[in-house]
Amino acid sequence: MAEIVLRKTNERIKGEENVKSFLEDQGVLYEHLDTNKLPENLQEKFILSDSEKEKILDVFDAEIRSLAQRHGYQRWDIVALSDATPNLDELLKKFQQVHVHTEDEVRIITAGKGIFTVKGSKDTGYFDIELVPGDVISVPVNTPHFFTLMENRRVVAVRLFIDAAGWVAHPYEDPDF
């Protein structure tokens, strides 16, 4: 289950109901899936062959199609990041710039961990969503955010898109950040 850290106060929000209601108030879609149905060898694997990626998409096919149907996503793929990823440090530096997209940014974490830092309401300010396997998150369109890894520096996630143009990150200069 995801946990939230408010950057202004360092307050940590835990527990399914608290996390869900906080994210709902901020307009962030949050769901949680059962990753135990993923074959054990794929629950902790961060270098994936094409057939392993297909297998992960296959295991979560019903959940992916349900999300796609509810929110209009047209395509999906798998992204895997770890210390085996070429230029991981440079990639992370690039990732950690506040930006917006012209569509939601949706991820289903299937292994490892990740953080979305999102700009909340005026009172709330920026908050971190610490994601674990099974977490489904959708950062709303035009909401300033960035993604990074946690201390274990590895993640596997399903990405869902409406249109290829929605992948583009538009930098967002924010004096509040």
Ligand SMILES: [Fe+2]
């Ligand atoms: Fe993004």
